[in-house]
Amino acid sequence: xxxxxxxxxxxxxxxxxxxxxxxxxxxxxxxxxLAERSDGFVWRNEAETSGPIEGDxxxxxxxxxxxxxxxxxxxxxxxxxxxxxxxxxxxFDVLDRMGVAMWWVAPGTQPGLSEALARLDHLxxxxxxxxxxxxxxxxxxxxRAKVMEAEQ
Numbered sequence: 001x002x003x004x005x006x007x008x009x010x011x012x013x014x015x016x017x018x019x020x021x022x023x024x025x026x027x028x029x030x031x032x033x034l035a036e037r038s039d040g041f042v043w044r045n046e047a048e049t050s051g052p053i054e055g056d057x058x059x060x061x062x063x064x065x066x067x068x069x070x071x072x073x074x075x076x077x078x079x080x081x082x083x084x085x086x087x088x089x090x091x092f093d094v095l096d097r098m099g100v101a102m103w104w105v106a107p108g109t110q111p112g113l114s115e116a117l118a119r120l121d122h123l124x125x126x127x128x129x130x131x132x133x134x135x136x137x138x139x140x141x142x143x144r145a146k147v148m149e150a151e152q
Contacts, residue, residue: 002104003042004066007116009099010092012058024084024091031081035064038079040071048113063116065105069138072102097124101132 014020035041045063053059066072075081101120105111111119123132 001067001107003107003109004069004072004102005105005109005111005116005119006062006064006066006072006100006102007111007120008062009053009095009117009120010060010088011056011095012060013091013093015058016060021091023087027084031084034080035075038071038075040067041075042066042107043110045111045113045116053113054117061113061116063111063113065109065111069102073135098134100134102134102138103132104130 012018012021012024016025032044035044042065044065049061049063053061064072066075076085098120101116101123103119119132122129123134126132128134128137
């Protein structure tokens with residue numbers, strides 16, 4: 001059974017030590033610990049995910065691997081993480097491209113930043129393919145669907 005790898009990049013509106021993003025930065029370890037305790041969590045790239053990314057000190061990333069898409073969906077949209085997700089527009093700029101990409105990996109795979117960014121670039125250039133895809137490519141995800149309904 002394949003696992004699901006994901007990259008999520010975002011650009012902070014302010015420097016990482018700015019009080020305007022303090023609620024976010026002060027909870028990074030808490031949310032990472034929650035992910036690591038979540039059903040289906042396999043691995044997180046801790047070494048390459050703080051800025052600068054793509055030469056930008058405010059750009060940060062999350063790269064992780066999950067057993068299933070449903071378990072990633074549960075973590076992102078069905079736990080405390082959701083509260084921070086809902087506040088993202090106060091802390092992060094809106095990117096001019098997709099900031100999330102996923103792809104299937106063999107168990108034991110630990111994607112590096114360069115591979116994950118290449119997958120994200122592929123998604124932004126070609127749209128959903130087996131090489132890289134977004135949430136919609138996965139079909140209905142129960143927690144994500146509730147979030148999207150609430151935002152409409």
